[in-house]
Amino acid sequence: MICRQPTREELTQINRAFDRWGAFEFFKHKLIIIQEVGTKTKLVCLVTDGIEKAVQVMDPYSAGLAIGELKKHFIPSIAGADLFARYSERNKYYIMVGEKAEKLVLYGRDIMGESIVEASDALDENELVIVLNKALDAIAVGKTRFAGRSLFQKSRVTVTTIADAGYYLREEG
Numbered sequence: 001m002i003c004r005q006p007t008r009e010e011l012t013q014i015n016r017a018f019d020r021w022g023a024f025e026f027f028k029h030k031l032i033i034i035q036e037v038g039t040k041t042k043l044v045c046l047v048t049d050g051i052e053k054a055v056q057v058m059d060p061y062s063a064g065l066a067i068g069e070l071k072k073h074f075i076p077s078i079a080g081a082d083l084f085a086r087y088s089e090r091n092k093y094y095i096m097v098g099e100k101a102e103k104l105v106l107y108g109r110d111i112m113g114e115s116i117v118e119a120s121d122a123l124d125e126n127e128l129v130i131v132l133n134k135a136l137d138a139i140a141v142g143k144t145r146f147a148g149r150s151l152f153q154k155s156r157v158t159v160t161t162i163a164d165a166g167y168y169l170r171e172e173g
Contacts (some may be wrong), residue, residue, distance in 0.1 A: 126152055
């Protein structure tokens, strides 16, 4: 595994994602490194000043908090989604689900339209969204299947769950 500073292009892509999620100001002066795992996986990690200096001297197995992955676009991890939900302004890329749906999402299930409590009419189809519970905790990252008001369709899956906070607990057992 290689840990390194992001290239200019990668940093631009990451900053655009932070801006999209409403978290640019929070991350503006934070240190970010890229961990290359294998040939295709690039983890975006939030690190402290001391860790950044240690990474330059040695080749660690892991460093920092993985907040997402760089592919064609930045995809937040659950840890990254949690930071975005805590320290940014909610915008159109967040949806809120009810209590019953929260339990199902934490078991990896997709989201039915009637389970969505709040979502922006400005959302398009195939948009990445952070799924929040009523306490505004990030519980999942999903992708919309429909646009706007169509997300509220009854008896249809309208958001596909990409990653959920319950995964860690399910895999422990």
